[in-house]
């Protein structure tokens with residue numbers, strides 16, 4: 036029987052969908068990319084913004100026509116919106132069969148089996164409780180037999196205890212829980228045995244791994260996350276380790292020393308800052324100031340020469356003035372971010388900040404958003420031009436999606452490099468290339484000059 040799964044939102048959701056696909060495949064289901072070819076349709080939803088929910092609701096509403104054509108198909112809504120709305124979804128979408136929240140995703144195969152076996156008896160099912168088993172139950176992976184996997188994602192924590200005033204995550208993904216380190220290392224070992232070379236460790240706050248959800252930053256000599264990184268680096272076959280997202284205040288000296296000492300840990304840190312204004316950071320309930328954030332960045336820069344940073348920023352948070360925005364712009368220039376996810380503030384029902392007036396006009400949000408994007412493009416072009424003539428180590432991924440005549444890969448600093456295929460080099464191999472050309476988005480190796488230019 037075929038199943039179709041559509042994923043909305045973040046890397047955590049992508050990873051959840053991959054694990055669920057692996058679990059269903061182990062029960063004999065086959066994944067299809069076509070809704071009308073599936074007996075089971077799953078929508079893994081996101082609640083980070085109203086718009087994300089509306090998009091999913093619109094899509095699922097369309098599935099009504101498939102149900103009319105075939106009463107036997109099973110439609111389910113899972114993930115953050117399922118957790119937030121619960122049985123309200125049966126009213127909004129009377130044609131769906133189950134609702135499965137973020138805290139019991141690992142129950143999906145049994146829930147579906149029951150709906151299949153008891154078709155006509157059991158009409159609907161809903162699970163929106165929280166169980167720690169969701170962590171260990173979601174370690175399956177599914178691979179395409181034809182293309183050896185170069186990358187693998189591993190979820191190490193779930194949920195969040197920080198309650199930033201604009202964020203819905205703690206309300207829909209529950210309290211922060213960490214997986215046992217042995218489980219994580221075992222999963223990385225399985226991935227390495229399949230040929231995976233680069234691991235992405237995932238969590239809402241990965242740097243809080245193993246700290247049992249405490250809010251206070253760990254002492255400078257403590258970081259269970261650093262210990263996990265050291266063990267992951269020791270797994271044979273693993274060449275690179277990335278992680279997202281860490282909360283700034285968990286960067287103890289222990290963690291910084293581990294990053295500095297272990298070359299497999301990528302020299303690109305995603306460190307969400309959200310704002311450069313202390314007044315706005317306080318209103319966001321972010322537990323640091325611009326100065327303390329910069330202090331963490333500077334400690335990392337001193338310990339790890341050449342390290343690069345990316346971040347998340349919100350413009351137009353309630354009450355944000357031109358001065359606040361200028362502080363954000365100045366901080367971003369001082370850190371020298373190579374990349375950033377910039378969001379225009381939109382109130383999220385159920386969060387603390389949604390109670391405040393959304394006071395910044397949309398045109399100001401758009402202007403500030405564009406200014407930061409322009410700064411970013413100019414800065415990353417400057418940084419990339421400085422790499423011309425330099426030799427960089429690249430993890431080869433294979434033919435580029437847009438131009439299969441070319442190959443692409445990434446540097447440890449998360450920069451994309453395009454190069455001409457090299458005889459004997461396979462996906463997952465490390466190659467050292469000299470950079471000949473650069474744009475603000477990409478780098479081009481010297482051996483590419485004889486290929487047509489349409490990247």
Ligand code: SF4
Nearest residue numbers: 195197198199202204
């Ligand atoms: S740290 Fe803040 S922004 Fe990030 S998931 Fe937790 S509550 Fe949301």
